[in-house]
Amino acid sequence: MMHYILLVLFLSFIQTTHADVLFSFIGNQIKAGSKHSWVQDVASTSMPITVIHGQYPGPVLTLTAGIHGDEFPAIFALHKLRQEIKPERLRGTLIVVHLANLEGFHARRVALSPVDEKNLNRVFPGRKDGTLTEQIAFFMTHQIIAKTDYLIDIHSGSWNQTLLPHVYSPVMNNASLDKKTLALAKSLGIPHIVLYDERPRDPENAISYPNTAQTRGKPGLTLEVGHLGQSEELDVNLIYQACLNAMSHLGMHESSEYPMENVVIYRKLVSVQSTETGIFHPQIKVGEHVEKDQKIGWVSDYFGNLIATLRSPSAGTVLMQKETPPIRKGETTTDIGLSD
Numbered sequence: 474m475m476h477y478i479l480l481v482l483f484l485s486f487i488q489t490t491h492a493d494v495l496f497s498f499i500g501n502q503i504k505a506g507s508k509h510s511w512v513q514d515v516a517s518t519s520m521p522i523t524v525i526h527g528q529y530p531g532p533v534l535t536l537t538a539g540i541h542g543d544e545f546p547a548i549f550a551l552h553k554l555r556q557e558i559k560p561e562r563l564r565g566t567l568i569v570v571h572l573a574n575l576e577g578f579h580a581r582r583v584a585l586s587p588v589d590e591k592n593l594n595r596v597f598p599g600r601k602d603g604t605l606t607e608q609i610a611f612f613m614t615h616q617i618i619a620k621t622d623y624l625i626d627i628h629s630g631s632w633n634q635t636l637l638p639h640v641y642s643p644v645m646n647n648a649s650l651d652k653k654t655l656a657l658a659k660s661l662g663i664p665h666i667v668l669y670d671e672r673p674r675d676p677e678n679a680i681s682y683p684n685t686a687q688t689r690g691k692p693g694l695t696l697e698v699g700h701l702g703q704s705e706e707l708d709v710n711l712i713y714q715a716c717l718n719a720m721s722h723l724g725m726h727e728s729s730e731y732p733m734e735n736v737v738i739y740r741k742l743v744s745v746q747s748t749e750t751g752i753f754h755p756q757i758k759v760g761e762h763v764e765k766d767q768k769i770g771w772v773s774d775y776f777g778n779l780i781a782t783l784r785s786p787s788a789g790t791v792l793m794q795k796e797t798p799p800i801r802k803g804e805t806t807t808d809i810g811l812s813d
């Protein structure tokens with residue numbers, strides 16, 4: 474009984490002290506146990522952001538949608554999360570970036586911004602006086618990544634891509650960071666995880682958004698769910714559940730469904746590039762296992778005549794494929810994960 478009384482006293486002490494703690498974020502002071510959404514000015518564009526600052530202490534997790542303009546399911550998953558997560562029950566803080574690339578979204582553009590033709594996920598850590606996309610990256614590096622402990626950047630297949638839901642878990646050859654990153658990746662409940670050790674290690678040339686977190690010692694994952702520019706309910710729900718699973722893993726939230734243990738780890742990703750310009754005819758589906766030299770599709774000229782046969786360079790699982798007809802020589806048609 475005495476222990477119980479002490480525990481209650483201790484918990485009420487934590488609650489009352491933490492309730493007074495403000496989360497200072499882009500000039501805002503956000504009170505513990507509250508939720509705020511606003512449209513933030515960033516250079517000449519804007520960025521819709523929600524912060525849910527929990528009643529109890531815990532880590533800061535950033536969830537981001539819309540780095541690429543036509544990848545939609547995460548937008549709806551994060552709407553649901555904003556609606557459902559109660560700050561008075563949350564441990565730690567959620568930073569939700571609802572749409573990182575608003576110009577690309579309204580232009581329905583694949584990967585690039587219509588303003589400067591740059592890919593936001595290739596210009597990190599950004600430049601203060603750069604083009605619009607570089608300024609967005611600079612803002613995200615200094616205002617968002619600087620305040621976060623963990624980051625999940627959520628993508629989908631563009632209008633021309635199908636993909637198997639998978640997670641990119643970067644490897645930095647830093648034992649403690651790599652362990653934390655992989656544990657977070659496994660917690661999502663997505664059974665396909667690609668280890669990625671080919672990213673730059675220089676914080677000043679980090680290139681991608683999650684890698685900017687990684688080069689600053691913070692786990693940063695990429696989650697890929699959804700295809701062909703669609704917003705299917707199944708994909709939205711898968712992302713929503715993955716976010717809840719990550720929060721549960723980080724001790725921020727109690728989730729009723731705990732993630733699976735049986736994940737397939739891919740140690741390398743290889744791509745098939747078209748050897749001709751013309752019309753692509755895929756002959757395999759995402760999720761399929763292919764053997765080395767297996768035919769994965771063919772390219773015809775504009776009259777329908779065969780001009781190239783495309784084959785897999787290795788045995789593995791098809792994780793991504795372009796599934797619309799236009800193809801140019803050198804463009805990737807297919808990504809294959811190697812799990813040996």
Ligand SMILES: [Zn+2]
Binds near residue numbers: 544
């Ligand atoms: Zn993307």
